[in-house]
Amino acid sequence: MRIEKEDIKKAAEIAKIHLSEEEIESYKKNLEDMTQEFLDALESLGINLDENFDFTKSSSKRTVLRDDEPEIFEKTEMIIKNAPLVKDGLFSVPTIIKGDK
Amino acid sequence: MNNKELLLNATIEEIITALKGGEISVEEMVRFFIERIKKNNLNTFVEIYEDEAIERAREADRKLATGNVHGTLFGIPFALKDNIAVKGHKLTCASRMLLDYTATYDSTVYKRIESEGGILIGRTNMDEFAMGSSTETSFYGNTLNPWDRSRVPGGSSGGSAAAVAAREVVFALGSDTGGSIRQPAALCGVTGLKPTYGRVSRYGLVAFASSLDQIGPICRSAEDAERVFTVINGFDERDTTSKEVEKYNLTDNTTRQFKVAVSNDLNDTHLNPDIKLNLLNLLNDIKADGNIVEEIDFDFSKYSVPVYQILSCSEASSNLARYDGIRYGYRAEKYDSLFDMYKKTRGEGFGEEVKRRILFGTYILMAKNSALYASSFKVARLIRNKLKETFTKYDILITPTTFNTAFKFGEKIDDPIQMHHSDALTSVCNLSGNPGLSIPAGFSRDGLPVGLQIITKRFDEKTMFRFAKYVQTKSDWHRALPEE
Amino acid sequence: MYKATIGIEVHAQIKTKTKMFCGCKVEFLGKPNMNICPVCMGEPGILPRINGRAVKLAVRTALALHAKINMRSIFARKNYFYPDLPKGYQITQSIPLAEGGYVEIYTENGKKKIAITRLHIEEDAGKLFHTAEGHSFVDFNRSGVPLMEIVSEPVIENEKEAVAYLRRLRQILRYVESSDADMEKGQFRCEPNISVSKEEKRGIKTEVKNLNSLKAVERAIKYEISRQKEVIEDGGTVIQQTMLWDEKKQMAIPMREKEGVAEYRYFKEPDLIPLFLHDEDIDEQRKYIPELPNEKFDRLIVQYGIKKEEAEILVDSPDIASYFEKSVGSGCSPKYAIGWITTDILGELNKAGKKFSHIKIKPSHLADLNKLIDNKTINMNIAKKILHSIIFTGESVIDYVKVNNLAQVTDENAIENAVKEVIEENVKEVERYMNGEEKLFGFFVGQVMKKMKGKANPGVVNKMLKDILNRR
Numbered sequence A: 001m002r003i004e005k006e007d008i009k010k011a012a013e014i015a016k017i018h019l020s021e022e023e024i025e026s027y028k029k030n031l032e033d034m035t036q037e038f039l040d041a042l043e044s045l046g047i048n049l050d051e052n053f054d055f056t057k058s059s060s061k062r063t064v065l066r067d068d069e070p071e072i073f074e075k076t077e078m079i080i081k082n083a084p085l086v087k088d089g090l091f092s093v094p095t096i097i098k099g100d101k
Numbered sequence B: 001m002n003n004k005e006l007l008l009n010a011t012i013e014e015i016i017t018a019l020k021g022g023e024i025s026v027e028e029m030v031r032f033f034i035e036r037i038k039k040n041n042l043n044t045f046v047e048i049y050e051d052e053a054i055e056r057a058r059e060a061d062r063k064l065a066t067g068n069v070h071g072t073l074f075g076i077p078f079a080l081k082d083n084i085a086v087k088g089h090k091l092t093c094a095s096r097m098l099l100d101y102t103a104t105y106d107s108t109v110y111k112r113i114e115s116e117g118g119i120l121i122g123r124t125n126m127d128e129f130a131m132g133s134s135t136e137t138s139f140y141g142n143t144l145n146p147w148d149r150s151r152v153p154g155g156s157s158g159g160s161a162a163a164v165a166a167r168e169v170v171f172a173l174g175s176d177t178g179g180s181i182r183q184p185a186a187l188c189g190v191t192g193l194k195p196t197y198g199r200v201s202r203y204g205l206v207a208f209a210s211s212l213d214q215i216g217p218i219c220r221s222a223e224d225a226e227r228v229f230t231v232i233n234g235f236d237e238r239d240t241t242s243k244e245v246e247k248y249n250l251t252d253n254t255t256r257q258f259k260v261a262v263s264n265d266l267n268d269t270h271l272n273p274d275i276k277l278n279l280l281n282l283l284n285d286i287k288a289d290g291n292i293v294e295e296i297d298f299d300f301s302k303y304s305v306p307v308y309q310i311l312s313c314s315e316a317s318s319n320l321a322r323y324d325g326i327r328y329g330y331r332a333e334k335y336d337s338l339f340d341m342y343k344k345t346r347g348e349g350f351g352e353e354v355k356r357r358i359l360f361g362t363y364i365l366m367a368k369n370s371a372l373y374a375s376s377f378k379v380a381r382l383i384r385n386k387l388k389e390t391f392t393k394y395d396i397l398i399t400p401t402t403f404n405t406a407f408k409f410g411e412k413i414d415d416p417i418q419m420h421h422s423d424a425l426t427s428v429c430n431l432s433g434n435p436g437l438s439i440p441a442g443f444s445r446d447g448l449p450v451g452l453q454i455i456t457k458r459f460d461e462k463t464m465f466r467f468a469k470y471v472q473t474k475s476d477w478h479r480a481l482p483e484e
Numbered sequence C: 001m002y003k004a005t006i007g008i009e010v011h012a013q014i015k016t017k018t019k020m021f022c023g024c025k026v027e028f029l030g031k032p033n034m035n036i037c038p039v040c041m042g043e044p045g046i047l048p049r050i051n052g053r054a055v056k057l058a059v060r061t062a063l064a065l066h067a068k069i070n071m072r073s074i075f076a077r078k079n080y081f082y083p084d085l086p087k088g089y090q091i092t093q094s095i096p097l098a099e100g101g102y103v104e105i106y107t108e109n110g111k112k113k114i115a116i117t118r119l120h121i122e123e124d125a126g127k128l129f130h131t132a133e134g135h136s137f138v139d140f141n142r143s144g145v146p147l148m149e150i151v152s153e154p155v156i157e158n159e160k161e162a163v164a165y166l167r168r169l170r171q172i173l174r175y176v177e178s179s180d181a182d183m184e185k186g187q188f189r190c191e192p193n194i195s196v197s198k199e200e201k202r203g204i205k206t207e208v209k210n211l212n213s214l215k216a217v218e219r220a221i222k223y224e225i226s227r228q229k230e231v232i233e234d235g236g237t238v239i240q241q242t243m244l245w246d247e248k249k250q251m252a253i254p255m256r257e258k259e260g261v262a263e264y265r266y267f268k269e270p271d272l273i274p275l276f277l278h279d280e281d282i283d284e285q286r287k288y289i290p291e292l293p294n295e296k297f298d299r300l301i302v303q304y305g306i307k308k309e310e311a312e313i314l315v316d317s318p319d320i321a322s323y324f325e326k327s328v329g330s331g332c333s334p335k336y337a338i339g340w341i342t343t344d345i346l347g348e349l350n351k352a353g354k355k356f357s358h359i360k361i362k363p364s365h366l367a368d369l370n371k372l373i374d375n376k377t378i379n380m381n382i383a384k385k386i387l388h389s390i391i392f393t394g395e396s397v398i399d400y401v402k403v404n405n406l407a408q409v410t411d412e413n414a415i416e417n418a419v420k421e422v423i424e425e426n427v428k429e430v431e432r433y434m435n436g437e438e439k440l441f442g443f444f445v446g447q448v449m450k451k452m453k454g455k456a457n458p459g460v461v462n463k464m465l466k467d468i469l470n471r472r
């Protein structure tokens, strides 16, 4: 399956991963190979592509639900301590500026 | 048995008996294993909790002194793969992205083992975010295969498998998404179980592909694997994809006749002839005992890898979206804006293989390709049905665990497709949800371990362990130790 | 003729104690990042657990909207990056909890059913604060709060219908107690999409966000309809975009998009199995559905003969409606009761800035006042005075009349004397009246009432004034 370089760039944009030109080139090749292998597998197994295939049919018909009772997590400071940048208990992030699409 | 022999070869049950009998203290045992980790220097562990483990060992010894000994895993030193959460300890997935992340809660499996008396020795090395088959993608560098230091231990639970093989710990947990427990177990000559999907809670396991991930034990023997499995299995309200089936109990050891199907993968030209020879010999022994052994057509190893790739990468691309440099983990140092921060953080924080898979998964899930992800489940369904049908006629399905024995460092790392094909025989079980167990089945002519994969019906780990224990009686392979 | 087409997406906060997928409290009183845990912070290795109460309340709401409930609905991930979204995806539903249904509104042309497309459950994001210095800050207290997204079909034709729909929908949520639906607290967020077209085919739509009151919704839709008309009139084309309503400027401003093209990569949430419902779950919720706003509206009008606007006030506030019905039940006439409640009591509350729950006056007080008017002990003006005096005290009406000596004078002699005095004191006015300036009659009545301190029976005053003036 042929994949355009633009597709890779778009996927990288969506996945928010910075890639170098070489990386894009090498990933494009892998992606083409893997996708093709998959399509070949489907063909050999006689399976059609099906966007609407409902694969969620579960054998059990019972969904475990939680009671609406508070379970307080005491160590919120442990969570906050993991953050790279915090100010007054708030997680600090750069603001979106014009360059962002 | 002297103490060293005991610690190197005994089962968990035998060790606990020895502890109770006062033959050895828990502290001695813990020190013994920690010494071995340091001396072996295989880079199996990414962190050893020495002080904490010794503290816990002393506590256990005090209990021993008062005769207050409870727990299926009382005093037993174990390790966790670095993608299983323990509150207050680092949880890095061997990634630069999480080097500074400290888990804020306990995984369910850790809680269960701890309450049965297990003593945590440390975290083991792995492929970054469990993506790989050689432990070469770890940020912490390669783990060496104890049977041949120039070779990989397999992956992604390479640290866990090598640590158990080198007797640096009595057992370790790994995680298996496409073969990440069974493949390294085979390459290191130990026993590794991927339980039925839904048997073991995933709560606290850093997600790779949620539909496929399962935690399982890597042990010296089938008996030990079964024992650890009894502790970690069972419904968990924190993982609502775990199944409300009866909790697993230890089986009796009564052997009986088995109807064994052997997959025609055994005749695959890609199969290493040494592996084939070992398995054929073993099958002959089994047949000689009056078991039914029949070859069946089971072609799915030809298709499982691409299907597994589509499915696992898609889910991974979403599961790994949370690493954005805001709440925890790595954040790039320089950036101009929010989205620039995201891209640099993720570009620098993730390694090659992880980026490749995220990118692949993102591409697959894009609206115009959405049929690919959905259709991968069609194949999964097909495999599941085929296995279901197989198990109406047979108790056991046997395949080699891998097509090859442990390969050399660098041999496949630059060829992702080749590397991914290490999962061909194992990922079938992840796609179908069936359990799979890899047990030692001999050695190649160059002295590398060979693995046999046992597959049963979903939720039928009982038959699996009965059979594994029976096969173990045919040889001493599971007791073989690498040279030091 | 231009035709506007409007559909509305509503996000209503489900009234639960805890979040959708974890046990953190839904509470916004304390400090930021107080009600957080590994689950709603999207830490590595966590898994969601469905809040059963949220599901029940969503089912109840779906029943009240006459929607078809899916016995098997599917949670899905909507993937995108934003600092307030901890996991990099929002858990929402791909097969919604319910589909179809309607909300009935009253328009100038009578009743109209606004069709509902779907109702599904999802989780809220955190809160992002922007500062001027190039930093933003995130508070995750809101992260994971349960929401119902209720989507209408594009069948709304103008801002008045939109407001009527939203008001009715909000009432329904409050009636079934599935949401407090307070817009100011962000518990009821409306995002209308609006298009204008001359043809049958729908035009290009824009979506408006940041609407914090029904008034804002009304103005924004009106603004957007006329803006789009102008664009088309000038030969341009409307651009499909999201607009932000600016309350100060009273205009909608195009918003910069989060991502170039929305590519949400929806797929089934693999950490949750499908949500299965059973008949018992649904029947159980049916029990909690009270008389719904429309039924109440129709019944109040028929049963009490009150006006539509009056009925609307009662429907909007079930506590007032119940107060009204209790007053009537104690013997007050519906006409008096509705007037006293909607004009006098609500007027007084408005002035005092208080809530209906603050009043002490009981429904039986209204019935007492009505009785005193009927037996001519007091007149309407006195009744109103008493009413205003006892709203916040709840004093007995009878005692109040006694203590303040307010009983009406019907003694004809006393009234006759007062009438005569007024005629004598206002010779000029009497002359003008006799010359045909009849509107002065009211003036004489007023003067007599003044002399009688308001307590004279107005009927007797009228009769006596007429008799005496006519005799001249």
Ligand SMILES: [Zn+2]
Pocket (backbone or CB within 6 Å): C019, C022, C023, C024, C035, C036, C037, C038, C039, C040, C041, C144
């Ligand atoms: Zn929480």
